[in-house]
Amino acid sequence: MDLLTELFARHGLVTVALAVLLGQIGAPLPSTPVLLLAGVEAGSRPGFAWQAFVVATLSAQLANGLWFWAGRRLGRRVLATLCRISISPDSCVRQNEASFARRGVLTLVIAKFVPGLSILAPPLAGTLGMRTWHFMVWNLLGSALWAGAAIAVGRIFHAQIDAVLQALAQLGSAAVVLAGAALLAYLAWRLWRRAQFNRELKxxxxxxxxxxxxxxxxxxxxxxxxxxxxxxxxxxxxxxxxxxxxxxxxxxxxxxxxxxxxxxxxxxxxxxxxxxxxxxxxxxxxxxxxxxxxxxxxxxxxxxxxxxxxx
Known part of the structure; x- marks a missing residue:
């Protein structure tokens, strides 16, 4: 944890840009915790919160724009590829299509706050034929709300987040084991649900x-x-x-x-x-x-x- 906070203190904006860009492209990297750390860092660096906000918003817009373009050009092939590497490949498109059907473009505003929707919403919008300027405006709004909310939470609760980081540092390897066990339990449950559905399909x-x-x-x-x-x-x-x-x-x-x-x-x-x-x-x-x-x-x-x- 000390290495992470030291790296963030030295290269904060670069870390924010890479974490958000890679996370929104689909890499298994947690970008929201990085934004929380940006909020914590803003407590000791005047103006850093606004800088991190702009960098995160533009990085998310860039990554989402690439997926929108892929959805427009490649159609459902890109969705099928994303779903094959998803934990819940059999339902990911269905749930996201249903969200667009109920909420329309507002789906792009809430997408980054809903697990599984963030990655699929941009290519699905392109596949379904959303107008480019509609996508750019509403996705920019959603990216700004997500980045701003995460950084604001980090800034407001910077003391509590610092305490958590210190506690995790004291636990050392035990914290890694606990986190790994929780992740394995979650994956096992989702795979069991998938196996159940496959039996129904047959x-x-x-x-x-x-x-x-x-x-x-x-x-x-x-x-x-x-x-x-x-x-x-x-x-x-x-x-x-x-x-x-x-x-x-x-x-x-x-x-x-x-x-x-x-x-x-x-x-x-x-x-x-x-x-x-x-x-x-x-x-x-x-x-x-x-x-x-x-x-x-x-x-x-x-x-x-x-x-x-x-x-």
Whole structure:
């Protein structure tokens, strides 16, 4: 701890810039604690708080802008890559899409205060087609609020944070062991949750696009269910013809009141491992409906050259 505080005292602004930039890019580095230390350091260095605030805000804006550009250019491929390295790869896109659907651009304001949302929100905004100037303005506001809040907390509670650092320094290796044990317990719980979901996913028959189209031609009484989340200023773009939309954030029994009672349902999404489609299928089965999952979702459907509707 003494080495960390000494390094921060000598190269504070560089440390803030690198920590925020790397943290927002996706490196497993804790940037918020560094901002707290910046607030502590501001107690003995006049003007340092404002300098750290500007550096942190601009660093976050730069990193987020790169992810927004990647989302705009590469689409859901960049989301799939991020989710594969996530602790919760099966639900990360679904939860963030739902946040954009409920809150729209305000998601960018709160993103850095919500674990898991900070990294995915910028590329998801690009993928969903958010206007560039909307992203830049709202993300800048969110970055400024996050950086300012963390530095302010560090400044206000500098005495308490100093006491914690001194206590950790006295514990020495024991503090490292305790922190490692807590992290391992958290990872084990999340991996157990993921394994549970994978078992649920295997319970549903998954059809490829060509198989689903052949079933539609042969049987006819098929209803596709689109479970992607969307916001009014970021439309879905395309859907399978005749598909009904199902909001996973507002599931009620009366949702199915006007759906054909005898139709076989095929759910689809645009997420890794068809996670949202599987969760929707599970709920629909609980409502007594016959349901399957479209393997690969809307992206696989379009890649197969099958017809889509423009929204």
């Amino acid at each position: 319970r549903f028959e998954r059809l490829g696009p060509v198989e689903a189209m052949a079933l539609l031609d042969a049987q006819g009484d098929i209803l596709f269910v689109d479970v992607r989340a969307f916001a009014p200023d970021m439309p879905l773009g395309h859907r399978i013809p005749g598909a009904r939309h199902l909001d996973l954030g507002a599931l009620r029994e009366d949702t199915l009141a006007d759906w054909p009672p005898s139709a076989e349902l095929i759910t689809y999404c645009a997420c890794p491992n068809d996670a949202s489609a599987a969760r929707a299928a599970l709920w629909l089965r609980q409502q007594g409906r016959s349901v399957r999952v479209l393997r690969g979702g809307i992206d696989a459907w379009k890649q197969a050259g099958l017809h889509v509707e423009t929204l």
